[in-house]
Amino acid sequence: MSDPNPQDAATPDELKTSETDEQRADGTVEREVADEPSTGGQRVAELEAAVADLRDRLLRSHAEMENLRRRTEREVVDAKRYAVSSFARDLLGVADNLRRALDAAAAATPGAEASEAVADPVFAALVEGVELTERELGKGLEKHGVRKLDPKGKPFDPHHHEAVFEAPDPSVPAGTVVQVMQDGYVIGDRILRPAMVAVARGGPKADAAPEAPGLDRTV
Structure with missing residues (x-):
């Protein structure tokens, strides 16, 4: 039987080199396995930080959307409540003229109703119609949140009234409204038109009017 091909036999140097390569490979794998726990822990920490950041962003976005929803609802309510402000303000002149007509008719008989102040039945019916118109106008304004002040x-x-002049009257506390020259109106919690009044002076000092921090005069 012939000897194997000398070229197929590995020399000692080649065997040594092969063993060294295998040892290197094993050492590399061992290092990677040894490093894997620390690398995996770092990755978990990074993922937890990313999750925490996303949660914070989600909570902030939710809070912003909730604030936006509430603000939008409030703006819708205000728009519905105060949409008629300009129209209602225009109608106040009509209410003023109706009241002037009734006061002029009632001046003939002080203390009597306007419809009772005239003897002519035709004119009395006219005055009664004006009274009815004034009442219906008042009801229509109240239906839309407009109220007349009674100062x-x-x-x-000062939040509801506008002083025109001071009237000497020691019988009432100073600062009391003793005369109304023009009726004032509010719509919701906003001033539609302040009442023009005369204020007493000369009497005992009156208590200060309460503050109205929520009052809005920008209708």
Whole structure:
């Protein structure tokens, strides 16, 4: 039997080199396995930080959307409530003229109703119609949130009243509204038109009018 091909036999140097390569490969794998726990822990920490950041962003976005929803709802309510402000303000002149007509008719008989102040039945019917128109106008305004102020005999309130002059009257506390020259109106919690009034002076000092921090005069 012939000897194997000398070219196929590995020399000692080649065997040594082969063993060295295998040892290097094993050492590399061992290092990678040894490093894997620390690398995996770092990755978990990074993922947890990313999750925390996303959660924070989600909560902030949710809070912003909730604030936007509430603000939008409030703006819608205000738009519905105050949409008629300009139209209602225009109608106040009509209400003023109706009241002037009734006051002029009632002046003939002080203390009587306007419809009772005239003897002519035709004119009396006309005055009664004006009274009915004024009442219906008032009801229509109230239906849309417009209320007439009644300041006479009450302390002067700069949030609702506009003082035209002072009237000497020691019988009432100073600062009391003793005369109303023009009716004032509010719509919701906003001033539509302040009442033009005369304020008493010379009497005892009146208590200060309460503050109205939520009052809005920008209708």
